[in-house]
Amino acid sequence: MSRTLTKAEIVDTIYEQVDRSRGEVKNLVESLLSIMKSAVKRDHALLVSGFGKFEAYPKKARKGRNPQTSETITLDPRKVVVFRLSKKFRNEINPQ
Amino acid sequence: MNKSELIRTLAEKNNIPMDYATIVVNTFFQSIKDAMIQGDRVEIRGFGSFKVKDYQGYKGRNPKTGQSVNVQPKRLPFFRPGKELKDHLNEDI
Numbered sequence: 001m002s003r004t005l006t007k008a009e010i011v012d013t014i015y016e017q018v019d020r021s022r023g024e025v026k027n028l029v030e031s032l033l034s035i036m037k038s039a040v041k042r043d044h045a046l047l048v049s050g051f052g053k054f055e056a057y058p059k060k061a062r063k064g065r066n067p068q069t070s071e072t073i074t075l076d077p078r079k080v081v082v083f084r085l086s087k088k089f090r091n092e093i094n095p096q
Numbered sequence: 097m098n099k100s101e102l103i104r105t106l107a108e109k110n111n112i113p114m115d116y117a118t119i120v121v122n123t124f125f126q127s128i129k130d131a132m133i134q135g136d137r138v139e140i141r142g143f144g145s146f147k148v149k150d151y152q153g154y155k156g157r158n159p160k161t162g163q164s165v166n167v168q169p170k171r172l173p174f175f176r177p178g179k180e181l182k183d184h185l186n187e188d189i
Contacts, residue, residue: 005131005138014123018116028110028120033143035105037184039097047098051125054175056185079185081144083175093133093148093171 040081052085099125132173142180148173 007029015025036054039046046054061077085093097105099121107117128138128146138146153169177185 003136005127005136007140010124010127010140013127014120017119017123020116025120028106028112028117029124031110032102032106032120032124033140035102035109036143037181039102040181041185043097045097046102048102048125049099051099051129052173078182081175081177081181081185083146083173085173089129089173092129093173 048086050086050088052083052089054081054083056081135171140178142178144178144181145176146173147176 011022011026011029014029015022018025036046040054040056044056048054056079058079059077062075064073064075065071066073103114103117103121106112106121107114110117128140131138132146132148135148135150137148148171151170151172154167155164156167157164
């Protein structure tokens with residue numbers, strides 16, 4: 001069973017490297033996430049070198065079906081996010 | 097937006113020095129990378145989660161030449177956007 005890294009642990013790791021309070025570091029991480037969200041929305045892409053790229057792209061409206069009632073419904077157009085990993089990260093996660 | 101703009105925006109918004117913002121941003125992404133390299137899952141509430149999938153090697157074919165090639169086993173991370181990110185993107189459309 002693999003473990004899960006959480007936001008709180010990331011905050012702790014940053015906190016150990018800086019001479020600041022944990023509360024402040026936590027707020028900075030929240031601020032970072034909100035900047036990232038806005039960037040994906042505004043620029044449709046967020047590029048993190050050595051890590052990867054978050055891309056937003058639009059999906060058209062389509063007809064769907066409720067599998068339980070087999071009722072036909074229209075799914076609204078929406079935006080989705082995909083992550084593409086960088087070459088560097090790909091090589092790091094697949095050591096040869 | 098790229099990483100240096102991310103660092104600058106974080107520093108400006110929170111009135112903190114650039115080198116501090118640099119540590120926050122770099123450590124944030126490095127922690128996620130380290131976890132995934134170990135094969136761990138990562139969950140960032142409000143943004144999304146990552147998991148690593150293992151793919152077995154297989155015999156493939158180059159579709160252009162028809163030549164058979166061995167595809168090595170590989171690991172690829174998958175990102176699933178969180179509800180807040182999806183909602184944020186789809187606000188006012």
